[in-house]
Amino acid sequence: MGNVTSLKKALIGKMNGEVQNARKDALTTELETHTVDTCFTIDTGEWETGIEPKGKKWVIVEQYGEDKQKATEGHNKWIKLLKKNPETKLKDVMEFGF
Secondary structure (H helix, E strand, O other), rough: OOOOHHHHHHHHHHOOHHOOOOOHOOOOEOOOOOEEEEEEEEEOOOOEEEEEOOOOEEEEEOOOOOOOOHHHHHHHHHHHHHHHHOOOOOOOOOOOOO
């Protein structure tokens, strides 16, 4: 999906309340060093996990398609990994970032 199409979907979703509705099933975990957030996103139409190292930009580290179970498992995997090694290098899987 192109940058412009994704941006349009995100903005339209924000205006018509889709973003708030999608966030109702979000998984958010605050760690000492990071915030881990997994949710279904309007712009990509997929579940994804984003991680925000405290004081830095969000990084989308994994996408799961429409599979909420895989997203939940992925969310828990990232929490475990970051607790074990807070210095884990995060690679953005998105073609663009905001």
